Amino acid sequence: MALSPWLFLLPGILFFAVYVIAPIFQSIWISFYEWDGLGEKYWIGLDNYRELLDDDRFYTSLKNNVIWLILYMLAVPLGLAIALFLNQTVTGIRLYKSLFFFPFVISQVVVGLIFTWFYNPSFGIVGKLWTFFGATPPAILADETLVTYGIIAAGLWPQIAYCMILYLTGLNNVSPDQIEAGRLDNARGWKMLWYIIIPQLKPATFIAIVVTVIGALRSFDLIAIMTQGGPYGSSNVLAYYMYETALSEYGYRMGYGSAIATVLFLIMVVYISYFLWRMYQDEKS
């Protein structure tokens, strides 16, 4: 066996092991302890996990994670729709394209802030709009039933732009011959899209779904900026709940935070294994 590939890989493997692999086991290990990050650690076995099963906040977070995963998927078809719309030759189309891409360039923190103002019932655009039609504006970010949807809507804005750009590059690679051939066989409209275009966009779709799932699972910054998990924890997701219990001002329950992290990790492992398996299957065929 040749030595040189391993030598080249060595620095990468080393860093990956120290900064990714080891911390995974470390936090699983910590999840069996009770520890405030400063004092002594106490071994409590599975108590943290038992507490999780009895924790309303945990279930709220888990449920919100599922809502995030499902609704965030809207970014894929919407991104495709906008990409198809923008994929034409009109004067100044480059400008329109870049305008549509704009939200993805803005930092998530700024997106969160802007939407917080949008949603403000007294001076935000939502409030103004509702008052204009004579209705009482909802306090979206203070309403436990609306808050998660409000934050997801804010997150979709840049995510759609991201999917759009993936599809726009994908559309450049759609072979004109096949479209031509389709035309000759009388395919147009939906049929053309469904049987000719979308199959050719498969790589783009794959990447779009992957980044959207990842985006939904790490939906941390928007929540931190817009609600900090509030009102009373009803917009929490696992990632933010973990941060809150382990590292925030009133937290420092490292063991419990690690237990939440472990659960989140397991969810991701399921998804990533499926993803790897798909990739493997594709490469085989």
Place this chain on the structure above:
Amino acid sequence: MFTPTRRVLAALVASAALTAPAFAADLVINFDDLNPGPKKGFDDAVAAFQAANPDMEIEVNNTDREAHKTAIRNFLTADAPDITSWYPGNRMAPFVNAGLFEDISDLWESEGLNESFASIKPTMTIDGKQWGVPYTYYQWGIYYRADIMEELGLSVPETWDDLLAACGAIDDAGKDCFTIGTKYLWTAAGVFDYLNLRTNGYDFHNSLTAGEVPYTDERVVQVFENWKQLVEPGHFIENHATMSWQDALAPFVSGDAVMYVMGNFAVDGMKEAGLTEDQIGYVPFPTINPDVERAEDAPADAFFIPSNAQNKENARKFLAFIAQPDIQTEWNKTIGQLPPNANAEVGESKFLQQGFETVSTAAGLAQFYDRDAPAAMAKAGMEGFQEFMLNPGRLDAILERLDKVQARVNRQINR
């Protein structure tokens, strides 16, 4: 084979050792307030200390309050300053218990702080030892729009019935009685503290925050029943869960809301927003149960010496210096708060005078819910208060959840 590496290592260690002293000051102070007033108060005190100790090399690191809260855990263990600001009560407990703060009972003894800081000594004490020196504290209470109250012909409420009647009248006038912003939760804890202190008294409040009484206790339920009398008729502004305490100043300033349960620091914001001193009034929270002695929330800020500090002698000198009455007088005049040293002078503003009157005649001083209760309990409690204010019907479920958290926190503390 080993010699070269060892030589390199030795050289590295030597160079590290050489560079370290070049940066070391005689006194390193970490402070946590960049707001203009508090920064000036602190800088002036440091300048005075420098003048008294001209040979001392003083290094100051002033950071934002929230950043300080996250950083302190790291710098106390890794790279400790000689002095750091922090909060008394249960907020200092994790560091005291982990042995990261220095016991300074000897300083309290030698500087006579046991006498001059007698009223605040209990909150600086854990295990019978003192751990820090407070430099400021402030009163809480009801701040109200004096001009609007007068316009509506209302007198300042002294009892609970007065307050409910006043709120009714304010409501009839098309205004909200109380403004509050509960987005960051702690403001609701101020209301809870006062309702509990007035309904059940100081000792009960302490037992509750110390985890000795469950939240489903009927006396706690009574507190929430009283609170309900304000929540259900809509005496708090709507949408308070979307607002910070600064946002909640807007309806107060515009006159849409008339009262605000707050700490004295809010007066600055009110004045900056255009209210004159005559338009603002201060009154202690009204009596609910006449058999209960009046106690107040009066949170203090303090300085501590980390156990890993390099220059503990100089640090002690600094703490002794800022404990002096004249320094405390000047400092608190600048920041518009109360000096904890009993021999210091209170500023002339009417809020400080009234506040000092309120605090110095109180039967007991609570720190604040999130300093009196352990952190994990405080978080759950304050979320519960916010949920109650939005959904008073869920009271039973909320209290049961708080009991569950309390039981867990107690188990952890007693370990």
